[in-house]
Amino acid sequence: xxxxxxxxxxxxxxxxxxxxxxxxxxxxxxxxxxxxxxxxxxxxxxxxxxxxxxxxxxxxxxxxxxxxxxxxxxxxxxxxxxxxxxxxxxxxxxxxxxxxxxxxxxxxxxxxxxxxxxxxxxxxxxxxxxxxxxxxxxxxxxxxxxxxxxxxx
Numbered sequence: 571x572x573x574x575x576x577x578x579x580x581x582x583x584x585x586x587x588x589x590x591x592x593x594x595x596x597x598x599x600x601x602x603x604x605x606x607x608x609x610x611x612x613x614x615x616x617x618x619x620x621x622x623x624x625x626x627x628x629x630x631x632x633x634x635x636x637x638x639x640x641x642x643x644x645x646x647x648x649x650x651x652x653x654x655x656x657x658x659x660x661x662x663x664x665x666x667x668x669x670x671x672x673x674x675x676x677x678x679x680x681x682x683x684x685x686x687x688x689x690x691x692x693x694x695x696x697x698x699x700x701x702x703x704x705x706x707x708x709x710x711x712x713x714x715x716x717x718x719x720x721x722x723x
Contacts, residue, residue, distance in 0.1 A: 576641075579656055582693070582700040583641035586660065587634035589693035593686040597625030600680055604628075606669045626672035627686040629663045629694075637697060650708045657701025663694040 596602070598616050604624045611618060615625050624630035640655035667673055667690060672683070679687070 578700050579653065579704055580641040582660075582697040583634070583637040583656060586629075586637050586663070586693040586697045589686075589689040590629040590631070590634040593628030593690050594619050594625060594631070596680075596682045596686040597628045600683055602626035602672055602683060604630075605671050606666065608671060624666070626670050627683055627690060629666065629690065633659050633663060650705060653701045653704035653708060655701070657698050657705060660694045660696070660698025660701060664691065664698065667691055667694070 597604075598619060601615055602625055603610065603615050604618055604626055611623055613621065613623065619625050619628060619631070622630045622632050624633075637656050637659045640652035640659075643652050667687065672678070673687065
């Protein structure tokens with residue numbers, strides 16, 4: 571049986587994947603290369619997106635694939651793993667946005683670039699928050715109602 575928390579994680583993963591897809595399309599159209607920490611790869615934006623490097627306003631495609639896969643495997647007895655994967659992907663994408671130079675070049679943003687960045691951040695926050703809520707819930711349930719912190723220490 572699928573409960574509402576499973577649906578919430580699946581919805582957050584789907585929203586994240588849609589935001590990544592939109593960001594990829596915008597990055598290709600507007601030629602926004604991925605330059606984390608100002609590191610450039612000698613690839614065109616379409617090729618960088620295709621090989622999984624990502625782009626300035628798009629998460630690398632393995633991230634949304636991992637989130638969707640984890641959310642899908644969460645149905646039933648997925649344990650804490652899928653929630654950890656989704657929260658990690660969401661947090662990773664937030665950090666990725668922070669290390670991209672295009673994030674700080676607001677004067678260079680087109681309307682589509684601005685929208686892609688905002689959607690990416692919003693979807694990443696939703697994915698991370700939903701995953702972390704499930705980690706907290708599952709950590710307490712799997713530990714026999716003990717707080718997760720007391721199990722890890």
